[in-house]
Structure formats: structure tokens, C-alpha cells
Amino acid sequence: MSSGKVVFPGEELCVEEEFMPGSGAYVDENGFVRAAVLGEPIYDMASRRVSVRPLTRRSLLPRQGDIVLGVVSGIKEDVAIVKVLGFDIHAPFKNPITGLLHISQISESRIESIYDAVRLGDLIKAKVLNNYIPLLLSTKEPRLGVVLAYCSKCGAVLVKESSGLRCPSCGNVEQRKTSIDYLAVVRRGSRKG
Numbered sequence: 001m002s003s004g005k006v007v008f009p010g011e012e013l014c015v016e017e018e019f020m021p022g023s024g025a026y027v028d029e030n031g032f033v034r035a036a037v038l039g040e041p042i043y044d045m046a047s048r049r050v051s052v053r054p055l056t057r058r059s060l061l062p063r064q065g066d067i068v069l070g071v072v073s074g075i076k077e078d079v080a081i082v083k084v085l086g087f088d089i090h091a092p093f094k095n096p097i098t099g100l101l102h103i104s105q106i107s108e109s110r111i112e113s114i115y116d117a118v119r120l121g122d123l124i125k126a127k128v129l130n131n132y133i134p135l136l137l138s139t140k141e142p143r144l145g146v147v148l149a150y151c152s153k154c155g156a157v158l159v160k161e162s163s164g165l166r167c168p169s170c171g172n173v174e175q176r177k178t179s180i181d182y183l184a185v186v187r188r189g190s191r192k193g
């Protein structure tokens with residue numbers, strides 16, 4: 001029986017007692033049957049097996065040149081690991097897709113430390129450079145980069161000023177490779193003190 005829906009790799013399909021995993025599915029250590037590929041789950045009632053028919057249309061996955069939104073979920077040496085959430089904030093993917101942002105793809109200008117450009121929890125807008133997972137990302141263009149960042153000291157949303165990103169709560173100033181579309185901006189003349 002075709003369900004007509006699409007599942008992402010890792011998505012739970014059922015428990016092992018209900019259906020055994022067929023092609024494109026596997027059982028995790030807790031006995032949940034999960035999709036191994038992006039595709040359509042097929043539940044075979046006769047054999048009590050669930051398989052995942054791989055999606056051949058790639059339209060649901062970001063492709064080379066697409067602009068995506070993601071959250072920095074880890075930083076390892078010169079690479080930021082990004083949970084790619086969707087094409088925009090209003091159309092999230094069902095499950096986040098893993099993306100990688102290498103320090104050489106962050107900015108046109110040279111970056112000494114990746115922490116001067118992105119940090120954990122930052123919301124970024126990036127361009128996709130490839131057609132497979134993990135997505136390889138770039139934020140070099142002016143419209144790309146961090147669109148929302150949080151203070152490393154107190155967690156408040158950082159506000160963009162000419163000198164960088166300033167925390168309105170504790171006064172901490174941080175640097176990022178920001179997008180020209182950064183969301184929290186102080187309008188000229190409205191800054192206090």
C-alpha cells in the first residue's frame with residue numbers, strides 16, 4: 001500500500017513488531033524501523049514489510065544554486081555544521097538536512113578564525129554548492145551569511161550596528177559574517193546611550 005507521503009532518511013516508519021524493514025529501511029537500536037533513503041514508504045500488509053521507494057524527483061531536495069536557511073549546530077575546526085531547515089522560514093523541510101560550511105566558503109575576505117564569522121545557534125542564509133547530502137554551503141555573497149545571532153555571554157539577540165553585532169542586554173560586541181538581510185537592525189537615531 002502506497003501512503004503517498006515522503007519520508008526523510010532517519011525518519012521513523014513504525015516499530016519492528018508492526019512491520020519488518022524492507023529495502024530502503026532499517027531497524028535502529030530501540031526497535032524502530034526507520035527510512036534509510038528519501039522516498040515514499042510502502043507498507044506491504046501481506047509480508048508485513050515496509051520498504052522505502054527512493055524518490056527520483058529531486059525537487060524536494062535543495063539543489064546547486066538554491067538559497068537555504070539553516071542553524072549552526074556545531075563547529076569542528078574549520079567547518080560549521082549546519083542544520084538546513086528549509087528554503088525559507090515559512091516553508092521548512094519536514095526534517096532538517098545536514099549542511100557543511102567550510103571557512104573558505106564563508107566570506108570573500110580572509111577569516112582568521114571561524115568563530116569570527118559564525119557561532120553555534122546562528123541562523124544563516126546560504127547558497128547550496130552541490131546536489132547531494134551533506135549539502136555544501138557558501139555564504140560569500142553580501143545577501144548571504146548570518147541573519148540572526150545570539151550573544152555568546154547572555155543569549156540575547158544581537159543587534160547589527162556599524163561596528164558589528166552588539167548585545168542590547170549586556171553590551172557585548174561580537175563579529176560575524178552577516179547578511180545584508182540581518183534581521184535585528186537598529187534604525188538610525190534610535191540607539192539609546
Ligand SMILES: [Zn+2]
Nearest residue numbers: 151154167170
Ligand atoms: Zn549579552
